Amino acid sequence: MLNDVSEQIRECLRHAEDCARKAAAQIDPTLKADFLDMERRWLSLARSYELTGKLTYFSGETKREANNPSSGQA
Secondary structure: OOHHHHHHHHHHHHHHHHHHHHHHHHHOOEEEEEEEEHHHHHHHHHEEEHHHHHHHHHHHHHHHHHOOOHOOOO
């Protein structure tokens, strides 16, 4: 699952970078703003995937510790 999340994050970052490049190439201020908005949204999605991955990892660790009392605190 973690690899899937990492790949999703990389894909979002690639899209964000593409939008930033397209924004920089625009002369029309409306189109430039639209591409910058899309970049922001891709970056936000990447952060969401990152948070989801961290929460999934933490949840799994918590479950493992609950199922293995010997690995708990002394």
